[in-house]
Amino acid sequence: MSTPARRRLMRDFKRLQQDPPAGVSAAPTENNIMIWNAVIFGPHDTPFEDGTFKLTLEFTEEYPNKPPTVKFVSKMFHPNVYADGGICLDILQNRWSPTYDVAAILTSIQSLLDEPNPNSPANSLAAQLYQENRREYEKRVAAIVEQSWLNFQDEDDGEEMKKDT
Amino acid sequence: MSNDVEIQEGEAENNTSDSQKPEKMFTLKKWNAVAMWSWDVECDTCAICRVQVMDACLRCQGENKQDDCVVIWGECNHSFHNCCMSLWVKQNNRCPLCQQEWSVQRVGK
Numbered sequence: 001m002s003t004p005a006r007r008r009l010m011r012d013f014k015r016l017q018q019d020p021p022a023g024v025s026a027a028p029t030e031n032n033i034m035i036w037n038a039v040i041f042g043p044h045d046t047p048f049e050d051g052t053f054k055l056t057l058e059f060t061e062e063y064p065n066k067p068p069t070v071k072f073v074s075k076m077f078h079p080n081v082y083a084d085g086g087i088c089l090d091i092l093q094n095r096w097s098p099t100y101d102v103a104a105i106l107t108s109i110q111s112l113l114d115e116p117n118p119n120s121p122a123n124s125l126a127a128q129l130y131q132e133n134r135r136e137y138e139k140r141v142a143a144i145v146e147q148s149w150l151n152f153q154d155e156d157d158g159e160e161m162k163k164d165t
Numbered sequence: 166m167s168n169d170v171e172i173q174e175g176e177a178e179n180n181t182s183d184s185q186k187p188e189k190m191f192t193l194k195k196w197n198a199v200a201m202w203s204w205d206v207e208c209d210t211c212a213i214c215r216v217q218v219m220d221a222c223l224r225c226q227g228e229n230k231q232d233d234c235v236v237i238w239g240e241c242n243h244s245f246h247n248c249c250m251s252l253w254v255k256q257n258n259r260c261p262l263c264q265q266e267w268s269v270q271r272v273g274k
Contacts, residue, residue, distance in 0.1 A: 004214065004224040011215045011223075064213060065252050097261040098253050099212035 005063040009033050012101040024106035026057070034059045036068075038106055042145060046114040047138040051145035055085075055109070057102065064098040067091075070105060074148045077140045079116040079127035087112075088122040212262055213249035219274070222246035238270040247272055 009028065016026060026038035036057040042048030054073040060066055070092055072085035080088040091100065091108055100108075121127035129137035203209070210216070214223040221234035225248060237247040243262045245253075250267075258267050 002227060004222075004227060007223045007227070008214055015215075065256065097264075098249070099261045101215075 003061055005059060005061045006033050008064055009036075009059060009102075012103070015101065016103050019103075021103045021107050023110055024103070026102050026106060036102065038102070040106060040110045040113070042148075043110060043114055047141040048113045048145060051148045053148050055106075057105070064100065067093070067096040067100070068105070070109065075144050077123070077126050077144045078113065079118050079121050079123055079130050080112060081126075082122040086122070088117075088120055211244075211246045211249055213245055213253060216246070218244050218246060222248050224248050235272055235274055237272045239265075240268045240270050241265045242270070 010033070013028060013033075023041040023043060024038065026036050029035045029037060036059075038055045038057060040053045040055060042051030042053065052074075053076065055070060056073055057068045057070050059068040070087055072081055072087065074085075076085065082088070087109060089109065089112055091097070092105070116127070116130055118127045118131055126137065126140070129140065209218060211218045211222060216222055216226070218236045220226075221231040225231055225234040225246075235247045236244050237250050238244045239260050241260050241263050243260050245261075253261060254267055259265065260267050
């Protein structure tokens with residue numbers, strides 16, 4: 001069952017444990033190394049501070065030659081994050097390099113939080129407020145930071161409910 | 166007036182040196198040489214599969230083709246497993262580390 005992609009992901013996980021990057025955390029799901037859960041902590045001194053944002057990463061057998069699909073599970077309000085949690089980030093698309101690993105992906109997303117690129121908006125309201133009404137933007141971000149804590153508790157219940165049905 | 170400066174020949178020859186040889190303080194009876202070594206490559210880990218370039222890549226390790234797994238160097242001096250790189254250049258002909266146009270400098274071990 002072991003393929004080059006899976007073995008590379010084991011190496012990513014090992015590196016993540018041995019040399020954990022600040023403010024991010026990730027692990028493969030219990031029964032599928034191709035699907036990971038991750039948490040990004042909102043960087044200090046930014047509107048996202050104290051947020052605990054959950055994400056999923058889905059890899060294919062073409063990893064690391066192809067990037068994973070990365071999505072926010074927690075509600076996000078950011079110029080480069082779509083309503084479904086999808087992320088518009090060059091290194092996850094045309095600027096992907098097979099030298100990136102899970103740690104590099106997550107730290108890049110973490111730094112995207114406070115350095116949005118308003119030129120390729122995925123959420124036009126967030127992009128507009130970011131440029132024209134920073135106070136309102138920060139208010140909206142503060143709301144999703146608070147939601148990220150609630151989400152964290154709900155998540156386990158939600159998974160149990162899925163199993164029941 | 167002529168300012169002839171006479172250069173004095175070195176007259177003070179040291180005659181004291183050979184006069185007496187001091188007794189040897191110690192003699193060397195045995196010595197052990199210790200050498201350090203490392204692979205003579207720019208980067209010793211293949212950044213694509215994260216295995217040492219001098220070992221077989223993850224793919225070849227799985228398929229038991231360790232002997233066929235060679236290293237490829239680009240003009241940018243970055244090195245990878247040939248197997249890892251050949252899959253990558255199919256979709257993007259750039260060095261994954263420096264993003265320069267990839268051109269092969271040499272292939273081998």
